[in-house]
Each structure stands twice: as structure tokens, then as C-alpha cells.
Amino acid sequence: GTGTAEASPQKHDVEYLIPVSIGSPGQTLSLDLDTGSSDLWVFSTLMGKDEVNGQAVYNPEESRSAKKMEGYSWKIQYGDGSTSSGDVYQDTVTVGGLTVSSQAVEAARNVSDEFTADTANDGLIGLAFGSINTILPKQQHTWFENAMSQLDQPVFTADLKASSPGHYNFGYIDSSAYKGNITYTAVDSSDGFWMWDSPGYAVGSTSSGLNATVIHGIADTGTTLLLLPEEVVGAYYSQVDGGGYSPSQGGYTVPCDVKAPSLYFAVSSSSSSGGGGGGGGGGREGEDDAALADATFIKIPGKYMVYSPVDKTGKECFGGVQEDTGIGFSIFGDVALKAAFVVFDAGNLRLGWAEK
Numbered sequence: 001g002t003g004t005a006e007a008s009p010q011k012h013d014v015e016y017l018i019p020v021s022i023g024s025p026g027q028t029l030s031l032d033l034d035t036g037s038s039d040l041w042v043f044s045t046l047m048g049k050d051e052v053n054g055q056a057v058y059n060p061e062e063s064r065s066a067k068k069m070e071g072y073s074w075k076i077q078y079g080d081g082s083t084s085s086g087d088v089y090q091d092t093v094t095v096g097g098l099t100v101s102s103q104a105v106e107a108a109r110n111v112s113d114e115f116t117a118d119t120a121n122d123g124l125i126g127l128a129f130g131s132i133n134t135i136l137p138k139q140q141h142t143w144f145e146n147a148m149s150q151l152d153q154p155v156f157t158a159d160l161k162a163s164s165p166g167h168y169n170f171g172y173i174d175s176s177a178y179k180g181n182i183t184y185t186a187v188d189s190s191d192g193f194w195m196w197d198s199p200g201y202a203v204g205s206t207s208s209g210l211n212a213t214v215i216h217g218i219a220d221t222g223t224t225l226l227l228l229p230e231e232v233v234g235a236y237y238s239q240v241d242g243g244g245y246s247p248s249q250g251g252y253t254v255p256c257d258v259k260a261p262s263l264y265f266a267v268s269s270s271s272s273s274g275g276g277g278g279g280g281g282g283g284r285e286g287e288d289d290a291a292l293a294d295a296t297f298i299k300i301p302g303k304y305m306v307y308s309p310v311d312k313t314g315k316e317c318f319g320g321v322q323e324d325t326g327i328g329f330s331i332f333g334d335v336a337l338k339a340a341f342v343v344f345d346a347g348n349l350r351l352g353w354a355e356k
């Protein structure tokens, strides 16, 4: 089988939500599909009223197919420090018309303020690898892992768009959704993420100054921005008039009316993700060109780098690319993903990237 779900961007494309039906009769919630984590958790009737603020909640008592997993619990923390925790039920979960009859559904008892404040978001559906699911005493599979056996192909695709609805498709690749060829590159799932190596980048154009340097990062639909090594971020903002690091904002900012250059990242079909060799650094054009000779480039339009105003004056804007300092790897979040058609190929442990 195959399935498709519409991905609705929230304000400033901060996250993309999809409708998910849980239980019998179906209770439809809007969930944040997150390829950077592996828990399916939802706001629920187990929560204190003070922690719910407009979200739809899952009520397992009203689902005749819900079965409590006695003695099971979960607790998770996300990259921004937000947290949630609770109990676990087994229930039927339908995404894009595809039904998994016994999915571990993590019903929240507590969520941190960031989730309470995010009124449109009723929970997350994590589509990284089950090895990082937080359920105790026994980890559970993700919805995609449970659905795989019924899919025509062991893949799902992300076609996110800037300020416009996109799609997540399951079990098939829609050849009308992208241009040219899909370049596939190896994934290392040993840390539970869709981890891969980009062999380099270019600022403004790919005909002058390719930079061969390995960017080791994850494809993460649940992260809003693009988080890259300081070397790349510094090189990018040096080409933006009025762009630079703002200590007061704790990140790079640009004038909201600036014409920002595009940022290109390379995808090579030969690169393995086993850590890979060190970067080539700048100034060795001959070697850079050779290292990137068989790479294709994904173009992130400059307008995606003017993310959102830092205050009501609308003069200064937060930059779409920020440093990955302290994380341990880079994060290809929505600012990068919405510039491409991306194939998450679990069957062959690879990511496919195409222009669109």
C-alpha cells in the first residue's frame, strides 16, 4: 500500500503538522512529524487542565481498541530543552490512509511550557529509528517501522514548502514532485538518526568557489532552522550585507529587507556516512573542485535565510542558518528540507535529495 498526508506549515514555517487518527472511533490530532526523534506522543486526558491550552487531546477511555501497556512509561527531551512524559497505550493509528493496528501511543501526563504554549501542536510522531524510542521497560517501534511491511516500497518522502502546504508520502516516490534526478547518499543509523555526510557547500553560486568540507548531519523535519558548522555559517553571513552574529539575540541576524545570497549544499552518491575524511577547507580550489566533481547541489534560496523578525519593529531578522555548536553534529532542518524533495529510504539505509 501507499499513503499521503498533507503537511501544514505553522507561522513562519516553524513546524509542519499532519492529521493523525488514533483509536476506534478515530480521534484526529494534528501532530508534528519529526524525523529527528522516535516517540509518537500526544496530548491526552491524563494531563492536568493547566497544561492543555487549546490542543486536541487523546482519550484512551473513549477508544474501544485502546489497551493500556501496564507498567510502561516514557519521558523525552528535545533539542530545545522542551520535555514531555507519560503512560503508554497500544491502539490503532492511521496516517495518510495507512493503518497500523497495534501502535505504541504515548499519552502525555506532563509537558513542558513550550508544548503548552504551542496551541496548534497536539503531539509528535517520531520517524527516526526505534533504537532511540524512550519507552521503558521495553522500547517500541515507530509508526513507520510498523507500517513498512504493508508499503509498496520501504520509503517515505518529505516535500515541505515555504508558507504553503506540502506532503509526506509513504511507500512510493511521486516522480511529479521533483525535477531532474534524485541523488542518493548513505545513512548511518547507528545513533538512531537519519545521519549523512554532505561533502561541501557554496555561497551565492556553484560556479565560483566550491568549498569541500564534510558536513556530518541529520535530516530533521522537527527542527525549524539549518544548523551548520561555524566555518560554513561564518562564510555565509560574510556575504550578507548587514548580516552577522548578534550577542543580544544569541544568534546570527540579517536586515529583514536584505537580498540574501543562496546557500548550496552538496550531495554525493559516493559519500559514505561512516564519519568520512576531514574537510578540504578553503583556498585549495583545485582539490575542492575534484572532491565535489561528482556531487550535485541543493539550492536554498536566500529568502529562506531571512527567517523571522526579532521584534515588532521588523528591521532585524533571525537568520535561517545558525551554528551547530555543542550539538555534536549538524542539523538539516526545515530551512534546508523545504528547498528539496527528500526520500527517507529505510529499506536501503539512504537519503535521496532532489531539486523541485
Ligand SMILES: Cc1ccc(-c2noc([C@H]3C[C@@H](O)CN3)n2)cc1F
Binding pocket: 015, 032, 034, 035, 036, 037, 077, 078, 079, 080, 082, 114, 115, 118, 121, 124, 220, 221, 222, 223
Ligand atoms: C514545543 C516543541 C519543542 C520541540 C519540538 C521538536 N520537534 O522536533 C524537534 C527536533 C529537535 C530534536 O530534538 C528532534 N527533532 N524539536 C517541537 C515542539 F513543538
